Amino acid sequence: MQPITYERPETVEAAVRALGRPETLFVAGGTTVFDLMKVNVLKASHLVDVTRLRDPRLSAIEVSDTAIRLGALVRMADLAAHPGIRAICPLIPLSLDLGASEQIRNMARLGGNVLQRTRCAYFRDTSFEACNKRNPGSGCAALDGHNRQHAILGTSTACIAIYPGDFPQVLAAVDAQVEIAGRQGKPRTIPFTDLHRLPGETPDVETVLKRDELITGFLIPRGPWLRRSLYLKIRDRQSYAFALASAAVALDLAPDGTVREARVGLGGVATVPWRAREAEAALKGNALTEAIAHRAAEAAFAGAVTRSHNHYKIPLGKQTLVRALLGAAAMEV
């Protein structure tokens, strides 16, 4: 880890201005920055600590009739513990509680959480030479390496690194928007599903953020599906482990059980927070039976591409989604 300088601006303007310096990184909780800097995966010579920016909305959880707004500096633990959110959208605290540990949830902020880096072993260990994400053009060691954890959706021949995390899959599912501040002009807002880029030929470019842009918040439109929502995470350990497969589902059911609206996000299986619109289409207008749930799961994984050690993720991913859908349908709301 090279020497660094450090600054702690007080305004968003000052923060994004600071990113004009070369080799500069934002840091908030540090939980997906400091670890990687120690092992020379992330290299920076200047850190801009954004945790003490004065804008109170950055740390606010705001609920209106039409939307939930989450400031980018809200701690994971605080959002998980927010009683209002739990009542409106149980999916959100569920996904947070199942992620990381309470210590990390106390440190990590939502803005950093959605930008967390892959857990691909070949990315996180510089002694492996080939990693297109870390070292563009060097190849992908995971393609024929040990790839039990790796992605089966959204992959390319350049990268199969999994997108980790749980909460971002929820944001992808529930039509969240991301608010972004930059040096030029007014803040912009984009759909969360547009924030992350598929690896394609440039897996090193993970998001559409410009290098001097800062996420300031998330906007989740309120819909009747948020109440009937759950997050199911399957992993080797019972806790403190990344997903092998996960499903974020939110359903609006008619009194006769017909699916009026469905929102489906998938984790542990894809290179980005994954929105399974094909599954949603398979559900819409149908009664949520076991057969329909399976049809949705088939649709969600129709495009899956596996490698030597991760074939199991297709049946696992499907069953995870089926279980989540049936579980959500059975919820009392």
Added chain:
Amino acid sequence: MSGHETALRELPLIGRGHARYDGRAKVTGRAQFAADVVVADPIHAFLLLSTIPRGRIDRIKTDRALVLPGVIDILTHENAPALAAPVSQAAGSATNHQPLIDPDIVFDGQVIGVVLAENFETAREAAALVDIHYVKQPAAVTLDSPGAVTERWSEINQNFEDLEVGDAEKALAEAPVTIDATYHMQSQVHNAMEPFPTTVLWDGDDLIVHEPSQYVVGLQRGVARQLGIDPSRVRIISPYIGGGFGSKLSLTPRTAILAALARKHRRPVKLVATRSQGFTLSTYRGESRHRIRLGATPDGKLTAFAHEAWEMCSRFGAYASASTDLTADMYAAPSILTRVNIVRTDRTTPGFMRGPGEMPYMFALETAMDELAYRLEMDPVELRRLNEPARSPIDGSRFTSRSLVKCFDEAAERFGWRNRNPVPGANRDGDWLVGYGCAAATFPCFNYGGSATVTLLRSGRARVETAASEIGTGAYTALGQVAAELLDLPIENVEVLLGDSLLPPTAPAGGSMQTASTVPAIRLACERIVSRLGNRMPALADLGAAFDRLGTLSIQETAQYAAFDGKNANGGRAVLSTPDGDEPIAIASYGAQFVEVRINARTKELRVPRLVGAFAAGRILNERMALAQYRGGMVWGLSSALFEGLAIDPIQSRVTNTNFEEYAIPVNADVQMVEAILVPEEDHEVNPLGVKGIGEIGIVGVAAAVSNAIFHATGKRLRDLPITLDKLF
């Protein structure tokens, strides 16, 4: 030498569960682990490890690193001081590789350099700037890799013989019922919470080493030998060890190298190796494969037992856990055929890890026994009862005590085994498939004897001193408790000094033998103290008068215990001297493990809500410490079954999961009910206190019980550890 035995009270079969002697130090953060020691003006070291499995260093350039402000020195094979080769102080566990003597790379994660700097941050930064070019060669890193070479262990190790009792091949060919199955487990690494820190400093010609060690006397001698100095010039200080499990039993190459650097620079040197580096700095449990063949009559009597094992080894070392004697001693098979092979690969040498061979060898045997029970449509517990041997099936040795059946009965009762529906796949609770499984546990007794000093003061305070190690087993507590009880003192009156090579030497904290080897010496010392007090320990209130009569303020006795007249007990065998001549005896602890697994019918994740084990290991000195060892061991067994295994990259022949995230060990949520039952057992022959080992048996058998329970839940027989959910699809 024990003419005054009657002067001492008999200890209870299960000793009172006094709280930990070192409890307060450990809950307040005052317990000083090696990396906590403050030394003046230390140099910080950072290790460079190889990143290829085989080849050589073509070029190593340190100039960019050396010019950093604060960098003091960078050691590579081009400028390393000459040291004698490390000889493992615990012979047989071979971290005998000597790094930095040539450019050759013989395993991934080999020490190829040491960076010294004024602070940790600079040392780490400089390490990343050392430019290394390798010439790579193809490597074999698994049992099945091209280029891996199988050798028969008995041809390498003159002291080892494979077993051949009767004609097992013929018996197998003729047996009405046979099982022939192969079992496999991936390599595992100890991963104690404390990695591998070392701080060394010289005081003139004397070397002080702060390093966690399960065997301070061995480390002392090993380092002295490498440096070419007298062992009396080396002092190892290791009062607390942040977990060992075998990883801190053997000399590793780092210590002497750091000592040489400290001597060169005339300053203390401090190393705190990283978690990732710890995966290759010491030993590990190597990958192994086992073929078990069982022959039986239709009513379940074994007619033949055959066990062939293949254990991973390095090219340069020679280690095998070779536990076929253990499995052959389990059941009354009239014919036995065993063979142990090592498979030479481009890896570092494996070594002792909690239940080194007992865990994998018994995983294989006890899964095979379950397969046989299902084949015979017989209760697995009954199958074991039916084949309980009266004497060792190998050589007819007498078991001094063997409570296997009793352990099965007690654990089965507590577990509720009787109520199980034996049909595989028939037990369901909602979306969860439920399975019950059981397996036997065993661990052989070792005893190398030991020595200790006990001092009794006129005030009624006492002190026990011995070079034993506290690795979490409760050594301070158990050893102090023995002295307190024998001297009839409140336990608070006894001070215990451990973990220092200046203290009287004793057996290592390995092989579950330290307590059994050391307490007889403590007993002997107490006996002599009492003998000086007139063969009867006075009441505390009368102690002053008794000392006054002797005209002294303190009585100090150092005693040495020589197990089996100095012939020791090794791997479950010893020789008793009797009036009729020498009698070979079989000495081991036994236990039974019962497990409930739950598997989600859809997503296959696997949870273990209940573990019940019963163990008989002779006299228990402290009930609380024993339960902790057993239960901790059982969770290790669970971990070996479900989580642990090195992930090998097949193309690059390297380990990819050298961290706590991907080398998973259980978290709190993975462990629900873990119950250990202490089965009382009296054994007057194993040693004067009848103490067997308790540190390792808890892990043994759990993996088989888990795999057997998975079969019961699903009808799917899984013979490859760890059993992760992908194997259930």
Added chain:
Amino acid sequence: MPGDPNLPNPHRRNFLRGSAGVAIAPFAVRAARAEIPALDASEDARALTAVGMTVNGQRRRLSVDARTSLLDALRDQAGLTGAKKGCDQGQCGACTVHVDRRRILSCLMFAVASDGADITTIEGLAGEDGALHPMQASFIDQDAFQCGFCTPGQILSAVACVKEGHAETEADIREYMSGNLCRCAAYPNIVAAIRQAKPLMEG
């Protein structure tokens, strides 16, 4: 003892043992002195930065490299070695301390970022009179540790777990204590200790 101890391949596990050394090497340990040049954040990346914090109720001023973790600052500069370095990657919990009344991983926190923070380490948990915190006492009572290396982190995590309201059920405790690995696997005892300490902390 059978066989040549230098032979690496004994039939069974043999351990070379020998007699203890007799010379008493003087044990020279002097406390490291923390130098505290007062420096502001500098453009020179190798310069040290002065940070002020409250640690266990006492105001401290440390000068740190911006790369230094709070864990290393506490251990090497403040002389508080109770927090342990188990992985330095946020994967084990041994470095858990409280910052502004929340449990956090000190290995993932830049020391410079803790400027102005109120920090509690294991050394600050017991009363000034040495009376153990109920959680510490319960850990002893329930034998909630073996080697003790993860214990300071477990205890600080456990205290926070109770204060957060995450210790209502055993299942909750297990889940919310899962960020603290214990290789000795004293987990059931840790759960029992928290259950014992909870009413004492609240009462």
